[in-house]
Structures are given as structure tokens and as C-alpha cells.
Amino acid sequence: MKASILIIEDDRDMCDMLSVALGRRGFSAVAYQSGMSGLAAIDSGQPDVILVDINLPDINGMEVCQRVSADTPDLPVVVMTAFGNMDMAIEAIRAGAYDFITKPVDMDMLALALDRAVQYRMLHKQLTVLSRAAETAPNLDCMIGESQVMRELFQRLTKIADTGISVLITGESGAGKEVAARALHNLSRRKQQPFVAINCSTLTETLLESELFGHVKGAFTDACSDRKGLFQEADGGTLFLDEIADFPLSLQPKLLRVIEERRVRPIGTNSEYPFDVRILAATNRDIEAAVAAGEFREDLFYRLNVITAQVPPLRERGADRLLLAARFISDCSARQGKQVTGIDKAAAKKILNYSWPGNVRELRNAMEHAVALADHQLITPEDLPEKITSQHHLLESVYHPADLVSLEEMTNRYINYILGVTEGNQSLAAQILEIDRKTLYRRLNKSS
Known part of the structure; x- marks a missing residue:
């Protein structure tokens, strides 16, 4: 499904250019030429990201950021500012913008910024509703999972x-x-x-x-x-x-x-x-x-x-790991009398990246460990057991010298492993790998 971008830009030609260019890059875009009309379209359009110009005929982009941040805090706003106007960009970030891009717009840079913003929204939504999802997700008695x-x-x-x-x-x-x-x-x-x-x-x-x-x-x-x-x-x-x-x-x-x-x-x-x-x-x-x-x-x-x-083993269950983690966090928090409510973005990446040889039993143990150490409402990587936060488990196998492969081949294997974990979600895979989507595409095309 294409990510939906809501464009707020008073220049009609600019709106048309952005809509066409983003459409070619795999986005679905709809444009509005005033701040108020754009804000009114949020509820009905349910966009993944808002792309807004600072200068608008009614309210400016800064006020759009503030209103979206107050009403829909998980909806990222990317602001377009004039080249070199860093003060305005910093002010936009303070007003709640997720990112900014300077004019004239480099479409490749904009696409990358929007990709990151879309992934941020996906992960933010997932993390904030995990406890509720654990109760409402497809389940069979005590078993839960969406994979x-x-x-x-x-x-x-x-x-x-x-x-x-x-x-x-x-x-x-x-x-x-x-x-x-x-x-x-x-x-x-x-x-x-x-x-x-x-x-x-x-x-x-x-x-x-x-x-x-x-x-x-x-x-x-x-x-x-x-x-x-x-x-x-x-x-x-x-x-x-x-x-x-x-x-x-x-x-x-x-x-x-x-x-x-x-x-x-x-x-x-x-x-x-x-x-x-x-x-x-x-x-x-x-x-x-x-x-x-x-x-x-x-x-x-x-x-x-x-x-x-x-x-199936936990490593084959994709994002079910986060769903199960939320259930265990809720249970452990109640037993330990703590107010831990979820997992932060960095810890979620660690949980998704780990192979879980002990499966659900190991995940439950890890969440009990994390809740016991947590000082905040969200679990952080520092709260997780060390073997989960380290990458040593990725190299556990000892190969005969004849079986050793090049760094290029090992990299390709690891990329394919991450894609398997994320069930083919390239945006999430790129985030876990800490590379941009464009680099991931390039590597996939090269390996194929």
C-alpha cells in the first residue's frame, strides 16, 4: 500500500510538480493550497505524512505544525523552508515538525525524508497501541499474533x-x-x-x-x-x-x-x-x-x-515479537507494581533484530528483566538483557574455512535475514539496518 502524503502549498504549479514527482516514487499525494483546508482534510484523508510550506495565505506552516502536534502527535510533519533559512527550520522543529527540507526541493532528498517520516509514523503507531493490540489482535485463547x-x-x-x-x-x-x-x-x-x-x-x-x-x-x-x-x-x-x-x-x-x-x-x-x-x-x-x-x-x-x-519459532513471526512483548510488559508491570507501558523505538529495533533462540519463553523472561530495570514508562535498550542488545549472536556459528564467505556475501545474507524478519517490509528493514531505503534498493538490485 502506498504511503499517503498530504501536501499544503499555496503555489498550484508547485503542488502539481510535487504530486507527480512523489507519485513516480511510490507515494500517493493529495495537495491543498491553504493551511486551513489542509488541516480540515487530515481526519478524512488520514495521511501518513504532511508536507507543508512555511509561507501560506492564511495560517503559516509553523501553526500547522503546532496544531498537528497537539491534535495528532504521531502524524509527522515535514516542513519546506527557503534555502539557508536555518532559524526558521529550527523553529519548525521546536513547533513539532519531524523534519525539514530546503527549497528548491531535491526530490531524491525529499523522498528519503518522507520515507523516514512514514516509517516513524508506522513504528510510533505500533508502539503506542501495542498494549491495546495485544488485547484485540487476532488470537486463539491465550495465543496472539498477526503474522x-x-x-x-x-x-x-x-x-x-x-x-x-x-x-x-x-x-x-x-x-x-x-x-x-x-x-x-x-x-x-x-x-x-x-x-x-x-x-x-x-x-x-x-x-x-x-x-x-x-x-x-x-x-x-x-x-x-x-x-x-x-x-x-x-x-x-x-x-x-x-x-x-x-x-x-x-x-x-x-x-x-x-x-x-x-x-x-x-x-x-x-x-x-x-x-x-x-x-x-x-x-x-x-x-x-x-x-x-x-x-x-x-x-x-x-x-x-x-x-x-x-x-512456528518466534524468529519466523515478524512483528509478533513486539505484540507479545507488549503483553508480557503489561503482565510484568502489574505483578511488579510498576508503570511501564511500552517499548521505545530503539528497544523495538533490538527486539526485532534478535533471533530469539529460546522463543516466546526467552522473550517473556527478557521483558520481565526489562521491566524490573526500567526507570521510565518505556523500555529502552539499556533495560534489555545484554545478549539482546549485542550483535554477537549473529556470528554464533563457527564455519570451516572452506565455508567462509566474502563480506559482500555475508552482508547480502544479513539483509535477506532482516527482510525475512520484517516480512518483506523494506522501510522497516532499512531502519533496522540503519541505511536509507535508496541504499537498500541499490543493494537488492545489485545482489539480484
């Missing part, structure tokens, strides 16, 4: 939520697999019944068997009383088996039998008890490779993997 990969996940989970079939949820550690499982449960007809979760990798084989299937008094040492297993505890609801790829191979036949027959026999008894439970499982491992290696039963795999839902 395409998350919308696709929401659509998939919505389709299968009320089917009752077994689902295998895959994804990296910390990506939010249990949150996805809870969303499936809360969107199903079982939502009023228990959601019971167990991590299969943290318990010994004996304890895991007892936890899942239950036991009777005297079944083993320390079995001082009868105890229901989690299959019975979750009756009517959902049982979530986290890290299922680590389930002991020796117990897998028993788990398969219980799932197939929908009856469980506690340790130490011959009695079986029916249950009605939906099974959800999750893993961060390549479970099909485990099947091929003989570490996981193929028949159990197919029983659990009726359908798969993959939770």
Missing part, C-alpha cells in the same frame, strides 16, 4: 479444536506448544472439564507409570494409599503429554493399549477403569527420526499423530 504463520496456525487449530481427535503439536522449545494445547482444549466441548499436563522427560520410568496409570495401596514401596492416575484425573477433559518423544520405550506398549482401549489398569490391580479423555502430545524433537531409529514405536506414533499442528 501469516500464526494466522495459519489459528485456522488449523480452530478447525480441529472440537473434533476430539489426537493431535501431535511440534515446535522448538519455548515456542508455545502447551499454550496451543490449552487453546485446543478451551475451544472444545471439553473446556469445562480438566486439562491435565505432564512432562514425560522429567520423571523416572517408575514414577511416570504411576503418575499416568495410577496405583493401589501396597503396589510398591511408599504406595501408602490408592491413587488415581492422570488418565482418570483428566476424565471428560484433555490429557497433554509434553515431550512425548522422551517417553520410555518399555512403557510405550502399555500407553498404546490404554489409548486404544480407553481403559486404564492402575499398578497393583487387575481391575480396569474406563475413561473419556482427549490425548494431545507435543515434542521439540524429530519424532519420525526417533521412529526410524527404533527409539519410538511406530504404532504409537500413528495413534498420537492423527493430525499435526506446528507452532
Whole structure:
């Protein structure tokens, strides 16, 4: 979508020239020849940037700056001033102008100034509404996200939520697999019944068997009383088996039998008890490779993997990182009794630029860290953990000398990485890279 520029300039020929020239550079421009008519058009036109001349027939450009700054502080104003009139330019900045450009206008310089102003407006709007957006953004239960990969996940989970079939949820550690499982449960007809979760990798084989299937008094040492297993505890609801790829191979036949027959026999008894439970499982491992290696039963795999839902890593979720950060900041601020309301522009760039190997869990931890250190309403780079503000993580991989590439190739790879993070938003990519859009275009054309 083209950025919209509202031009306020009393010279009709100048208006026409600016409108045509900006149109050729990818902007959408509309012009007005007086300050009052331009101001009146702001609400209906909803421009991204105002380009105003200082000298107007009714109110001057300085007053336009002041009114826009007071009424719409996130709408940037670029002022055109006479060449060499720095005092007027400084006064315009003090009146609230975002930038200024001197006449005669260099269209390339103007386009760059407008690009920066558009990006400023986009980021400012994003940062100021993030807390509200976290509440109103597309979501599924406790999951939030506006990125395409998350919308696709929401659509998939919505389709299968009320089917009752077994689902295998895959994804990296910390990506939010249990949150996805809870969303499936809360969107199903079982939502009023228990959601019971167990991590299969943290318990010994004996304890895991007892936890899942239950036991009777005297079944083993320390079995001082009868105890229901989690299959019975979750009756009517959902049982979530986290890290299922680590389930002991020796117990897998028993788990398969219980799932197939929908009856469980506690340790130490011959009695079986029916249950009605939906099974959800999750893993961060390549479970099909485990099947091929003989570490996981193929028949159990197919029983659990009726359908798969993959939770994408945070690095593939673009600007969702800021949306999630806002949610975590709001939660942490409430818990810590602080008045931290958002993230400043520089910190937002750091959050977008970081690869988040620990995914959503790491982001939550980082925001808790930042809120604890914050001295102002907005999180700054100084509040973030050092590994996020440094760039060392970008060079973590150690290459064999034969795999090393030129600086030019590494630069191109990094540019492509940033474009991937920003989901193709070249303006935001240029800002993160701290180069102007014209330079980014030139590099992209050269590499292609």
C-alpha cells in the first residue's frame, strides 16, 4: 500500500510538480493550497505524512505544525523552508515538525525524508497501541499474533479444536506448544472439564507409570494409599503429554493399549477403569527420526499423530515479537507494581533484530528483566538483557574455512535475514539496518 502524503502549498504549479514527482516514487499525494483546508482534510484523508510550506495565505506552516502536534502527535510533519533559512527550520522543529527540507526541493532528498517520516509514523503507531493490540489482535485463547504463520496456525487449530481427535503439536522449545494445547482444549466441548499436563522427560520410568496409570495401596514401596492416575484425573477433559518423544520405550506398549482401549489398569490391580479423555502430545524433537531409529514405536506414533499442528519459532513471526512483548510488559508491570507501558523505538529495533533462540519463553523472561530495570514508562535498550542488545549472536556459528564467505556475501545474507524478519517490509528493514531505503534498493538490485 502506498504511503499517503498530504501536501499544503499555496503555489498550484508547485503542488502539481510535487504530486507527480512523489507519485513516480511510490507515494500517493493529495495537495491543498491553504493551511486551513489542509488541516480540515487530515481526519478524512488520514495521511501518513504532511508536507507543508512555511509561507501560506492564511495560517503559516509553523501553526500547522503546532496544531498537528497537539491534535495528532504521531502524524509527522515535514516542513519546506527557503534555502539557508536555518532559524526558521529550527523553529519548525521546536513547533513539532519531524523534519525539514530546503527549497528548491531535491526530490531524491525529499523522498528519503518522507520515507523516514512514514516509517516513524508506522513504528510510533505500533508502539503506542501495542498494549491495546495485544488485547484485540487476532488470537486463539491465550495465543496472539498477526503474522501469516500464526494466522495459519489459528485456522488449523480452530478447525480441529472440537473434533476430539489426537493431535501431535511440534515446535522448538519455548515456542508455545502447551499454550496451543490449552487453546485446543478451551475451544472444545471439553473446556469445562480438566486439562491435565505432564512432562514425560522429567520423571523416572517408575514414577511416570504411576503418575499416568495410577496405583493401589501396597503396589510398591511408599504406595501408602490408592491413587488415581492422570488418565482418570483428566476424565471428560484433555490429557497433554509434553515431550512425548522422551517417553520410555518399555512403557510405550502399555500407553498404546490404554489409548486404544480407553481403559486404564492402575499398578497393583487387575481391575480396569474406563475413561473419556482427549490425548494431545507435543515434542521439540524429530519424532519420525526417533521412529526410524527404533527409539519410538511406530504404532504409537500413528495413534498420537492423527493430525499435526506446528507452532512456528518466534524468529519466523515478524512483528509478533513486539505484540507479545507488549503483553508480557503489561503482565510484568502489574505483578511488579510498576508503570511501564511500552517499548521505545530503539528497544523495538533490538527486539526485532534478535533471533530469539529460546522463543516466546526467552522473550517473556527478557521483558520481565526489562521491566524490573526500567526507570521510565518505556523500555529502552539499556533495560534489555545484554545478549539482546549485542550483535554477537549473529556470528554464533563457527564455519570451516572452506565455508567462509566474502563480506559482500555475508552482508547480502544479513539483509535477506532482516527482510525475512520484517516480512518483506523494506522501510522497516532499512531502519533496522540503519541505511536509507535508496541504499537498500541499490543493494537488492545489485545482489539480484
